[in-house]
Amino acid sequence: MISVFGHLNPDSDSICSTIVVTDWLNFLNKNAVAYRLGEINPETQFLLTEANQQPPALLTHSIEGQDVWLVDFSELEQGPAGLDKSNVIGLIDHHRLGSLVTAEPLDAWIRKVGCCGTLVFDILSKQSGYTLSSSHAILLLGAILSDTVGFQSPTTTEQDRLAAEALTTISGVNLADFTLKLLNAKTDISGLTIERLLQKDEKNYTIGSNKVILAQIEVSNFAAVEDKITQLKAEMEKRVITDALDFYVLMVTSLSTSQSQIYFSDHNPVSKVTLTMDNMISRKKQLLPWLTQALGQ
Structure with a gap:
């Protein structure tokens, strides 16, 4: 079989x-x-x-x-x-x-x-x-x-x-x-727990020596998830520990504006602040290559 x-x-x-x-x-x-x-x-x-x-x-x-x-x-x-x-x-x-x-x-x-x-x-x-x-x-x-x-x-x-x-x-x-x-x-996040919302579309990668997870949440607009960001960031920190990661990256994508807000867990080597990127909706073709370059790989 x-x-x-x-x-x-x-x-x-x-x-x-x-x-x-x-x-x-x-x-x-x-x-x-x-x-x-x-x-x-x-x-x-x-x-x-x-x-x-x-x-x-x-x-x-x-x-x-x-x-x-x-x-x-x-x-x-x-x-x-x-x-x-x-x-x-x-x-x-x-x-x-x-x-x-x-x-x-x-x-x-x-x-x-x-x-x-x-x-x-x-x-x-x-x-x-x-x-x-x-x-x-x-x-x-x-x-x-x-x-x-x-x-x-x-x-x-x-x-x-x-x-x-x-x-x-x-x-x-x-x-x-x-x-x-x-x-x-695709953009319906109603009824999802914070844990499930984060896990809904996440992928594990090894970039150079870094073990990371890149998660993506696609919404109609950023307001749909605004009240959940604090909890999502807290859950990201938990996952860094439980999954033995170097860091965690969350990509929140607004399909109405084709923008993405990029959130990073603490102690990452890329950015200490949230980044907003125009014309970025693809994790595969845009975020992953950008992150790989940012890590010098």
Whole structure:
């Protein structure tokens, strides 16, 4: 059996692409099962409901010595315990090549596109005999719209737009209405505890000698989270201790202004104050390279 999963604290791309990749692998008689590495966020639940799909089961078994297929990540720090001792036989991703090292050759697709779902759709479009269902088309379309923030993100490529156009036809949804509903779900933080709000979209990185977490909260405007900042910063300090981090970075992004406010935990080597950055909405293409440069790596 192949365990297929995306990264810890899964976002919509991680969950939706995992579901579709698992279906494709089973079409190829690979005996694959989809899993998730965390709770489903409101946006992803919206997509699962629209597509009439159930979320993958939570990964609870040991993967040491087991066959696994990674979706939407290649950083060991973003995977489950035992990943370094598993047999990674496949990888589909759109991020930088991370700290993954494999014992054997693997099937790997890594492309500079805005969403893993875009790459998954490209793979499936070339697969003889495979038909993408309207339900799975909704999942991949939702993943693309989520990761590219409705094509606002600088990570968006022409391939993302073309894939979304094709998936809109297959799924039969109204693109404008669907995008609006998705972005409303993306920025819905009501009912989330401070802990869950911080964990909703955080990723672990090792940058040089620094072990850090980069979290992102996307809101319609900064006022939506203003009264929670003090508690969020306190929780960041706790996480530095509990997760043995060098420091923690929180990126709060206003989708209405395309600005981000960057908060740092204490004793970090980058900034003692909160930074506001214009035209910054991508953690992958903007914050991570900026932080890497700031750390002199």
